[in-house]
Amino acid sequence: MSQTTNKKDRILLIVDDEPDIRSILEDICQELTDKIKIAENGKVALEILSHERVDAVISDINMPQMTGLQLLASLRNQGNEVPFIILSGYGDKKNTLEALQLGALDFIEKPFDDEKLLALLDVALDLGCAQKAADKEIEQLYQSSSLPPDKLEELKEAQKKWRLVKKEYELRERKAKDSA
16 A cells, blocks of 8 residues: 555445455455445446545446446546546457546456556555545635635636646556556
8 A cells, every 4th residue: 555645544436236346346455445435336336426525436347227437427527537447347448448538547357466456546546535635725725715716716627637637647657667
């Protein structure tokens, strides 16, 4: 686990329609966090995310009622930039590409390597915690600022854009290290 965040401060959401996979993921992820939320599909995940902020999401791509791609698209349309990892059992390049275009941090194919999964989730959880801390700090600055509301909104939008650029850079950097 990274030294930048504390295990008890991290919240992970696991979304998968297969109970056995959810159970395996939950067991594996106990090493990274004590706070794990579970959803059996994207609709249940959206309900959880409507009233609770999580630091990272790992979601199966193919599920009934709402797929992982639909969940990711819905979150991004709401402005939710939570680090999102896609699990795919199909090796479907088209869906994988779409997930990355929607802003997924990365994807893992089933069956997955536990160590690779843990390393990726560790990065995602740290990034989510950093986002949460930055949001809190920015909100405090906004509240103490005398800037007009329209300028505050411009600052918030600039912050979102910066985060997306930073995520892309970190992903490219990690992939370059992995391929070296």
